[in-house]
Amino acid sequence: MLILWIILGLVALFLAVVLIRTALFRPLPEPKADGAPLEFNRQKAIDDLQALIRCRTVSDRDPAKEDDAEFKKFAELLPGMFPHVYETCTLYTPDRRALLFHWKGREEGDPTVLMAHYDVVSVVEEDWKKPAFEGIIEDGVLWGRGTLDTKGTFNGVMQAAEHLIASGFQPLHDIYLAFGGDEEINGNGAPSIVQWFKERSIRPAMVVDEGGAVVENVFPGVKRPCAVVGIAEKGLMNVSFEYMSNGGHASAPPPHTAVGHLSAACVRLENHPAKRRFTRPAAEMFNLLGRHSTFLYRMIFANLWCFMPVLDLICKKSGGELNALMRTSCAFTTMEGSKGLNVIPPYARMTANMRIIPGETVESTLEYVRKTVNNPDITVTCMDGCDPSPISEPEGEAWEQLSQAIASTWENALVSPYLMLACSDSRHYRDLSDRVYRFSAMALSKEERGTIHGNDERIPLETITKTVEFYLRLITKR
Numbered sequence: 001m002l003i004l005w006i007i008l009g010l011v012a013l014f015l016a017v018v019l020i021r022t023a024l025f026r027p028l029p030e031p032k033a034d035g036a037p038l039e040f041n042r043q044k045a046i047d048d049l050q051a052l053i054r055c056r057t058v059s060d061r062d063p064a065k066e067d068d069a070e071f072k073k074f075a076e077l078l079p080g081m082f083p084h085v086y087e088t089c090t091l092y093t094p095d096r097r098a099l100l101f102h103w104k105g106r107e108e109g110d111p112t113v114l115m116a117h118y119d120v121v122s123v124v125e126e127d128w129k130k131p132a133f134e135g136i137i138e139d140g141v142l143w144g145r146g147t148l149d150t151k152g153t154f155n156g157v158m159q160a161a162e163h164l165i166a167s168g169f170q171p172l173h174d175i176y177l178a179f180g181g182d183e184e185i186n187g188n189g190a191p192s193i194v195q196w197f198k199e200r201s202i203r204p205a206m207v208v209d210e211g212g213a214v215v216e217n218v219f220p221g222v223k224r225p226c227a228v229v230g231i232a233e234k235g236l237m238n239v240s241f242e243y244m245s246n247g248g249h250a251s252a253p254p255p256h257t258a259v260g261h262l263s264a265a266c267v268r269l270e271n272h273p274a275k276r277r278f279t280r281p282a283a284e285m286f287n288l289l290g291r292h293s294t295f296l297y298r299m300i301f302a303n304l305w306c307f308m309p310v311l312d313l314i315c316k317k318s319g320g321e322l323n324a325l326m327r328t329s330c331a332f333t334t335m336e337g338s339k340g341l342n343v344i345p346p347y348a349r350m351t352a353n354m355r356i357i358p359g360e361t362v363e364s365t366l367e368y369v370r371k372t373v374n375n376p377d378i379t380v381t382c383m384d385g386c387d388p389s390p391i392s393e394p395e396g397e398a399w400e401q402l403s404q405a406i407a408s409t410w411e412n413a414l415v416s417p418y419l420m421l422a423c424s425d426s427r428h429y430r431d432l433s434d435r436v437y438r439f440s441a442m443a444l445s446k447e448e449r450g451t452i453h454g455n456d457e458r459i460p461l462e463t464i465t466k467t468v469e470f471y472l473r474l475i476t477k478r
């Protein structure tokens with residue numbers, strides 16, 4: 001009898017703790033928004049981006065597929081568009097397509113670096129509803145490759161700098177406008193700029209590059225738009241799995257062919273995902289956005305001390321972005337066997353694209369893969385890879401100013417740190433700054449996000465000018 005009472009007491013205590021923690025899990029104070037309307041030439045921002053989109057700055061690992069004249073055309077448009085920037089800032093070109101503008105501040109101090117890239121990925125023209133490089137504007141939308149990724153950002157930074165210089169503004173500390181022309185092919189642009197900083201012992205107080213955006217309906221139960229800022233990004237690794245066999249005729253096969261062995265390895269890895277790692281970016285995000293969620297989710301996020309296994313199970317079952325936030329992901333991408341319908345492949349291969357969670361490395365991930373596959377006849381090799389970035393602090397002056405600029409531009413948005421799942425050029429700044437923030441200054445719907453690297457990339461005209469507003473607010477705080 002006594003035991004029953006003790007158990008009941010413990011259950012009641014558990015429920016009380018869970019419910020009290022849920023009740024106390026209230027929204028945190030938000031950054032102070034200053035939504036004062038900004039005056040600048042909105043039409044110019046639109047016209048200029050339209051002209052920039054008309055340059056086919058497609059980068060390709062095969063130089064024969066690049067059109068140098070288009071990159072030249074792009075570069076030659078800039079002095080006419082941004083005369084004040086060219087007059088006031090010093091332009092350095094540490095690599096063939098890298099553009100680095102140095103805007104001198106009023107005082108000595110660690111500078112700010114605002115990044116973007118102006119090369120774009122190729123298009124499959126026939127799959128687009130409108131031409132990708134003509135800068136067509138229809139129904140308040142500008143069509144074209146690069147409108148979102150990332151000529152829109154490039155334009156935002158340059159318009160803001162041009163406007164501010166023209167109106168007599170000078171930042172407190174130096175600002176660098178750092179643009180690459182080969183980000184999409186993992187080129188030397190951003191590394192050459194980083195090298196330039198290193199040679200001069202310049203350590204940026206803040207770096208802002210592409211990354212998160214203002215998004216809706218991504219965090220469970222949160223209705224308000226969320227401006228997610230990447231404070232770290234995952235690493236990347238392509239892994240190949242090879243199996244050699246004797247081949248032979250398909251009429252008398254062994255119990256498992258090379259394809260069978262590889263398939264078993266694939267299923268084993270899918271069924272045994274990498275172990276969960278609750279990183280700081282995810283913890284910060286759950287702690288901030290979880291407070292704005294529905295009761296059930298608030299209960300979970302307020303009590304991760306006991307509900308973490310439940311959350312992890314949900315992640316594993318659902319896969320997708322939530323799961324990718326919690327662990328190293330593994331996506332099998334290519335597979336090849338024999339070319340003949342009746343030929344057992346003497347050699348078969350498959351590859352996986354893995355995204356590595358902070359805390360793990362290329363090496364530790366490879367070890368997990370080999371251990372899980374557990375088949376000495378399958379050769380597992382890392383084809384290429386990079387470790388995850390360090391984690392930047394989501395606090396301090398730079399973070400406050402960034403948050404304020406965001407909250408003032410998208411007034412209803414919640415500003416939250418997050419873990420960027422893709423790679424950006426900002427990873428090259430890992431040794432230079434502990435304040436590297438990844439934020440694409442745009443509100444993007446799910447459909448719009450789907451056009452990045454896809455078909456029909458386009459940008460609402462209002463988004464173009466919002467991006468400028470954000471950079472005006474950010475720069476005037478620095």
Ligand SMILES: [Zn+2]
Binds near residue numbers: 149453
């Ligand atoms: Zn891109």
